[in-house]
Every structure is written in C-alpha cells, then in structure tokens.
Amino acid sequence: MIYVVGIGPGSKEMMTLEAIKAMEDADVIVGYKTYINLITEFIQDKEVVQNGMRQEIDRCKQAVEIAKTGKKVAVISSGDAGIYGMAGLILELTTKEEQEVSVKVIPGVTTSIGAAAILGAPIMHDFCHISLSDLLTPWEVIEKRLKLAADADFVICLYNPRSKGRSEHLARAFEIMGEFKGGNTPVGIVKDVGREKEEKFVCTFDTMDFERVDMTTMVVIGNKSTFIHDDLMITPRGYTV
Amino acid sequence: MIYVVGIGPGSKEMMTLEAIKAMEDADVIVGYKTYINLITEFIQDKEVVQNGMRQEIDRCKQAVEIAKTGKKVAVISSGDAGIYGMAGLILELTTKEEQEVSVKVIPGVTTSIGAAAILGAPIMHDFCHISLSDLLTPWEVIEKRLKLAADADFVICLYNPRSKGRSEHLARAFEIMGEFKGGNTPVGIVKDVGREKEEKFVCTFDTMDFERVDMTTMVVIGNKSTFIHDDLMITPRGYTV
Incomplete structure (x- = not known):
C-alpha cells in the first residue's frame, strides 16, 4: 500500500486529517529530505527513506519496492501530491509495470492556495498554474503558456x-506577460508559505523586484480587476458590492 | 474577528486542522445552507446564519455586522474559500467600508484537487480553473479563456x-476547446467529491456525455500527454520512467 500524501505548504495546521492519519498509519515514510524535515513529529519510530533534489525517480522506485514487501508506505510531497508532486510518478511506475500495489492519493493544500490566503483573495477568479522550471518541460511550451494565459487575463x-x-526565467516570463498585463497589475509574492521564515510582499507588475524571488517563493500575478488595499491583494469575483 | 474557512470538498477527512479549529473557536457559523449541512458536527451550541444560493452578499454583510459586535464568526465555503468562495467578498466589504474587523482566510482543499486525487494524477502539470457560470462573468470572457487555455495545452x-x-454551456465549451483538444484527450468527471454520493467517470473528449454533469460535478480535461490506464487519468510531469 502506498499513500501519496500532500502535506500542505509546511505547517501542521494546513495538513488535512487524512494526510495526518496516513502518515501515522504508514510503516515507512519516503520523501525529499527538505520535506522530511517539515514532518519530524510523524517519523518517530518509523523507517525513513529520504534523498535529494532530482532523485524523484529513485525515491519513487524505492517506495514501490518497499510496498511490494507488504509494508505501508507514505510518499510525501509538499503542497498537494497531485500538483507538480509525486502522485504522477508513483502512478506512472505502478501502472507501467502493472505492479500489484494499491495507491491512494491524499490531497493537500497546494502552495498557491496557501499563498493566496496570506495575500488576501487573489485567486478568486479563473486562474492558472505555470511552472517556470524547464528541467522537464521545453522552455518554448512555457513561453507559449505564459503568453496565452496573460492574453486570457x-x-x-x-x-x-x-x-x-x-x-x-522570471524576468523573461514578465517580459512575455507584459504584452497583456498592464504595469499596474498587482503582483503578490510569498516566500516559505506556512514555514518559519514566511514573508509576504505586494507590488505591481512594473515595480516587481525579481531578486526577492527564489525556489521556495510563490508569485501571483493579478487579472485586470485585481486591486491592492493596504497589504492585501484582492481579485473580485464580480459581485456588485 | 472573521475566519473565512475553506472546509474542503465535503468530508471531514479533507479538512485542515486550522479549518476545524476555526469552526470550533467561532461563536457564529455563517454559510450557504447546503454547506452548513456538511458540517453539522461543528454547529452544536452555536448561532448559525444560513441562507440560499445567490444570497452571498447578504450573507457576508451579516457576517461583518455580527463580527462588529465582537463575536467570532466563521464564514464557510466549500473547497477553498479563496477560489470562487467567500474570501473575496468578505475582504471587498471590509476594505471598502474600512471596517475595523480582522479577517483571517483559512485555506482548504479545492474541488479540483479533491477530484484529481480520485481520478489519479490529472493535474500534475500546468493547469487552469475556468468557471462556466456567466452569472458574474460575461460569456465572451469565458469563451476567450477556454480557447486560449486549450491552445496553451x-x-x-x-x-x-x-x-x-x-x-x-458545457457542450459549447467543448466545441470551443475542440479546436485544440484532440478527440482522444482524456476527460475525468467526478460528482460530489468527498460526499456520500461521490461518483467518478473517465472518458475521452469525443465520448463525453454532458448529461452526466451537473453543478456539483468537476470536469477535468487532459493535456496532450495525459493518458488513461484502467480507470485512472494521469498527466505525466515529464520524467522518463
């Protein structure tokens, strides 16, 4: 049995009951070492398999091998396991090899949702997720998505x-989106959502400071109706208030 | 104090610890009556303000008025309160009137994430949310988003x-997306995610049965890499497995 668990952005508060139960029920916890450090209270007396970045395939293959021995394995992802997480890889491995291993995906709060709650209500209307990492996606595909998503508001x-x-990449992404996103478009930046060093900034498209952003940062660019009020970023749903 | 709480798709298992604590801490629970019925265990001995569909503004205004009296109010949304939920409206009201009411948005698992976990891993790569309701959004805007989102894969x-x-609307949406989405594109349909009558169907763009779909249904249309294996819908992240 493999539980593929989304642990949320970082704090226990943002975990679902189901995620907590799955980790408690598991014999073995498998994950990227940075994420294992976020769940130390759940790994007492358990076998832990952890490794580094870009070792996702090894990690998931190990999880499948362990599950085949009859142990219950929890493979953890930060945020939601089904959004740029380990759910796909685990299911690709088990379906490809017709492995007789049960897989249960346990949903979690993805980082955009956690960041949005801190910023106010920026994703109240139609929105999209785009990863700027071109390790697994051709950069041309990313550029096309940025352009069309900005055009679609x-x-x-x-x-x-x-x-x-x-x-x-980020500066280039802003250049592409800038064809459609006005200079006053609100931009929300949240670093380390739900973790100790959480930080929040609200600015506009034109005053964006790329240096504030690293890999543990979520960047949210508003639509034509999004506004800033004090340090809040709000996208109206369309009600007349 | 107003907590704007995302209760997840329906089951207690998919609630976050923070959402549960906020409902327990609140003096008054405010919500759409269908959602109040999902959280009956949290409303014992509490004041409950509930009303029907399309009465969101009244509901949120009442929540603000009650909070001004010093009571702690939990305004609930299904899924995540910041995604087509009540977070935007509450913040629009409190910021517009410069109300001195504290607002805390508490994130939840939105329905697409809950549905994705049931379907397998369909939203493993870049994805978007589009609401087909034109009550608050001009239909032309929705059509444009459908077209550009499909073109962006x-x-x-x-x-x-x-x-x-x-x-x-749904048939028209498929017609628009059909310019770019091939007939074999996998489509996942989940009704009543996390609730008693939960049902799941996986089909393709060409074999889509619109009659299966109602307002409590999530429809997920794959990208060019998405595949079906048995009753699972999987969008690869791009790893070579």
Missing part, C-alpha cells in the same frame, strides 16, 4: 519561479 | 460546469 501563479541555475 | 478544470438554467 487569467490570474497566474508561478511555481518554481527562480533558481540559481535559472535566474533569468 | 493546459489541463483544464471546469467549475460550475452545468446547471439547469445553463445546460448548453
């Missing part, structure tokens, strides 16, 4: 917005 | 896909 949430190896 | 999650008064 979606609120846009950027995952993996900026790493040391890809420090220019 | 987003996985597309449709909220409010079909009501009695708008039974043709």
Whole structure:
C-alpha cells in the first residue's frame, strides 16, 4: 500500500486529517529530505527513506519496492501530491509495470492556495498554474503558456519561479506577460508559505523586484480587476458590492 | 474577528486542522445552507446564519455586522474559500467600508484537487480553473479563456460546469476547446467529491456525455500527454520512467 500524501505548504495546521492519519498509519515514510524535515513529529519510530533534489525517480522506485514487501508506505510531497508532486510518478511506475500495489492519493493544500490566503483573495477568479522550471518541460511550451494565459487575463501563479541555475526565467516570463498585463497589475509574492521564515510582499507588475524571488517563493500575478488595499491583494469575483 | 474557512470538498477527512479549529473557536457559523449541512458536527451550541444560493452578499454583510459586535464568526465555503468562495467578498466589504474587523482566510482543499486525487494524477502539470457560470462573468470572457487555455495545452478544470438554467454551456465549451483538444484527450468527471454520493467517470473528449454533469460535478480535461490506464487519468510531469 502506498499513500501519496500532500502535506500542505509546511505547517501542521494546513495538513488535512487524512494526510495526518496516513502518515501515522504508514510503516515507512519516503520523501525529499527538505520535506522530511517539515514532518519530524510523524517519523518517530518509523523507517525513513529520504534523498535529494532530482532523485524523484529513485525515491519513487524505492517506495514501490518497499510496498511490494507488504509494508505501508507514505510518499510525501509538499503542497498537494497531485500538483507538480509525486502522485504522477508513483502512478506512472505502478501502472507501467502493472505492479500489484494499491495507491491512494491524499490531497493537500497546494502552495498557491496557501499563498493566496496570506495575500488576501487573489485567486478568486479563473486562474492558472505555470511552472517556470524547464528541467522537464521545453522552455518554448512555457513561453507559449505564459503568453496565452496573460492574453486570457487569467490570474497566474508561478511555481518554481527562480533558481540559481535559472535566474533569468522570471524576468523573461514578465517580459512575455507584459504584452497583456498592464504595469499596474498587482503582483503578490510569498516566500516559505506556512514555514518559519514566511514573508509576504505586494507590488505591481512594473515595480516587481525579481531578486526577492527564489525556489521556495510563490508569485501571483493579478487579472485586470485585481486591486491592492493596504497589504492585501484582492481579485473580485464580480459581485456588485 | 472573521475566519473565512475553506472546509474542503465535503468530508471531514479533507479538512485542515486550522479549518476545524476555526469552526470550533467561532461563536457564529455563517454559510450557504447546503454547506452548513456538511458540517453539522461543528454547529452544536452555536448561532448559525444560513441562507440560499445567490444570497452571498447578504450573507457576508451579516457576517461583518455580527463580527462588529465582537463575536467570532466563521464564514464557510466549500473547497477553498479563496477560489470562487467567500474570501473575496468578505475582504471587498471590509476594505471598502474600512471596517475595523480582522479577517483571517483559512485555506482548504479545492474541488479540483479533491477530484484529481480520485481520478489519479490529472493535474500534475500546468493547469487552469475556468468557471462556466456567466452569472458574474460575461460569456465572451469565458469563451476567450477556454480557447486560449486549450491552445496553451493546459489541463483544464471546469467549475460550475452545468446547471439547469445553463445546460448548453458545457457542450459549447467543448466545441470551443475542440479546436485544440484532440478527440482522444482524456476527460475525468467526478460528482460530489468527498460526499456520500461521490461518483467518478473517465472518458475521452469525443465520448463525453454532458448529461452526466451537473453543478456539483468537476470536469477535468487532459493535456496532450495525459493518458488513461484502467480507470485512472494521469498527466505525466515529464520524467522518463
């Protein structure tokens, strides 16, 4: 049995009851070491399999092998396991090899939702998620999505917005979106949602400071109706108030 | 104090600890009556303000008035309060009138995430949410978003896909997306996510049965890589497995 568990952005408060129960029920916890550090209270007396970035395939293969021995395994992802998390990889592995391993995906609060709650209500209307990481997606596909999403006036949430190896992606993304997003469009930035060092900034498209952003940051770009009030970012649903 | 609480799709299991604590801490619970029925265990000995569909503004104004008297109010939304929920309206009201009422938005698992976990892993890559309700959004805007989102090869999650008064919207949406989404594109349908009558169907764009869909249904349309395996719908992240 494999539970693929979304643990939410970081704090226990943002975990679902089901996620907590799955981790308590598991014999083995498998995860990226940074995320294991967020759930230390759930790993007492359990076997833990952890490794580093870009070792997702190894990690998931190990989880499947352990589950085949009859143990209950919880594979953890931050946020929701089904959004840029481990649910896909686990299911790709088990379906490809016709493995007789039960898989249960346990949903969690993804980082855009956690960030939105801190910013106010920026994703109240139609929105999209775009990851700026081109490790697994051709950059042309990402550029096309940025352009069409901006043209469609979606609120846009950027995952993996900026790493040391890809420090220019975010500026390029803003350049592309700038064809349709006005300079006054509100932009919300939340670092380390639900974790100790959580920080929040609200600015506009024109005053965006790319240096504030790293890989643990969520960037939310408003639509044509989004407004800023004090430090809140609000996208109206369309009610006349 | 107003807590704007996302209670998740329906079951207690999918609530976050923070959502549960907020409801327990509140003196008054405010919500749409259908959602109040999902949280009966939390309303014992509490004042409850509930009303019907399309009375969102009244409901939120009442919540603000009650909070001004010093009571702690929990305004509940199904899913996440910040996604087509009550967070925006509450903040629009309190910021517009410069009300001295504290507001805390408490994130929840939105229905697309709950539905995705049941379907397998359909939203593993870039995706968007589009509501097909034109009560608060001009239909032309919705059509434009559908077209551009399909062209961008987003996985597309449709909220409010079909009501009695708008039974043709969904078919029209498929017609628009059909310019870019091939006939074999997987489509996942989940009714009443996390509730008693939960039902799941997986089909393709060409074999879509619109009659299965009502207002409590989530419709997820895959991207060019999404595949079906048995009754699972999986969108690869891009790993070579």
